[in-house]
Amino acid sequence: MSLREKTEWIAVDWGQTNLRIWVMGAGGNLLAERSADQGTGALASDGFEPALLAMIEDFLSDGKTTPVLCTGRAGAAGGWVEAPFQPVPCAPLTHTSFVTAPTRDPRIAVSVVPGLSQISPAPDIMQGEETQIAGFLQANPKFDGVLVLPGIHTKWVHISAEEVVSFQSFLTGELYALLARQSLLRPAIALSGWDDAAFEDGLGESISRPESVAAKLFGLHAAAQLSTLSPQAARARLSGLLIGLELAATRPYWLGQNLAILATPEIGEIYARALSLQGLTAPVSDVTPLIREGLMAAYESLIAPQD
């Protein structure tokens, strides 16, 4: 049987800067995987279908409609189709809230996953992370506690009874990138390298004196000018300062809770280290397969006989 014939459905993660697809066969069998730097940021609404078709053409058959499940920014305002945010508390993915995207090609039927929103205690949104959470809960259905999803916009998510109860987003990763690459600090911060002691110092200072962070940030520049800190140590210290600020803010969230980190191994390790310095153990789950696993769970519920 050809790949084209074996294809049962297609999972899609469409981010701001990247498009990734998984071609799925019967029984959750992964047939193929592709990615391209064709994010939603560069596309008008009517550009989504041709961009996707160019990626999946090889797997489509005439006379057969292949379901496509799409998570990420495709469901944002100005995306392929706006999928209204689902207010928490709710399950991270519920197939009844999926929105059908308009298509011309009869070979595909595209469902877009909505993000989650929260009004109180503070306005917040997530789009994409709900699918990672669904993937994690598929493997850990009994998990009750707090998930940490570090990244450009880190999320701390309270999970109970397979639902997202509440969440908090932080600009930590974006702040790091702006400061390290586009600010006065750029020459002071190495692109790689690490120093555990500098990380721990920064972390501890931000946790105990979170208000001082803007001064400590300028201090990285001053220390570089006065040659009292290496660029590698400055990199670790900057990371520690920003993650420490986040831990200070989320303390009520993580105190006495079960914790798990969903991240790429490198970033997961940094957060696990930061939490262990607070006396907490947080296992790291590699986030990479979780999107696919979340979409697989959603697909199963979508095709399951309805009660």
Next chain:
Amino acid sequence: MSLREKTEWIAVDWGQTNLRIWVMGAGGNLLAERSADQGTGALASDGFEPALLAMIEDFLSDGKTTPVLCTGRAGAAGGWVEAPFQPVPCAPLTHTSFVTAPTRDPRIAVSVVPGLSQISPAPDIMQGEETQIAGFLQANPKFDGVLVLPGIHTKWVHISAEEVVSFQSFLTGELYALLARQSLLRPAIALSGWDDAAFEDGLGESISRPESVAAKLFGLHAAAQLSTLSPQAARARLSGLLIGLELAATRPYWLGQNLAILATPEIGEIYARALSLQGLTAPVSDVTPLIREGLMAAYESLIAPQD
């Protein structure tokens, strides 16, 4: 008498992105003023003299050497000549610490003002602000307390007995610019417009819960997506959040102290409002003439008969 003949000396403020000169006659008489977007950032060490000559050629006379006093980034490493930082506590400007810049043209003799450095309680530097402080102290020699110099890198400076005792720099202005113009928040933040209540809310929240700022920053994005905050209010709120963080950090510095703000009137007003909400009165001095006045005071001491 021609301008050329009247010219006694020239004051120069050479910043990262801008060059400004004041042509001074006898008795501190301002003869002319010019500026250009020729900052130190774009110049190699041997590019400074030709760039300056192009600006002041009209005011130089053959057979006469005109003193030039230069503050700002010209004295930084990689600038015209490196002027070693003066460690605090010290007077903001001391002519004996000025450094002579190498020149080929016999019509000018260039002295570069050094910045100030601090090792403890935290490594810190200033370069350019020391001249503004000298200008302020020229008019207010008895000032004892804390000066606030808001800007891209805000400085809080403890002054006693005409000396800089210690100081703290904050990345506040640069954080504002990065977040408002280059981050996820860009579409959420208006370029102008204001909302007093939003400013006060942001300020109060950061002062009482400084650790929450990275979450509150993401909240500006979420609120924009959920249409619960106007871009004008978001602009004021962002300003309040970042200045509040600074006030939380500097509280030990300003509690019970005399305060004065050296700033452009618009930013000065915002800081004065923020401080008045803490029950503090801080007069605003327009920072624009202070650099020239600081250099004038330095010039007077330079030409005064030495003891």
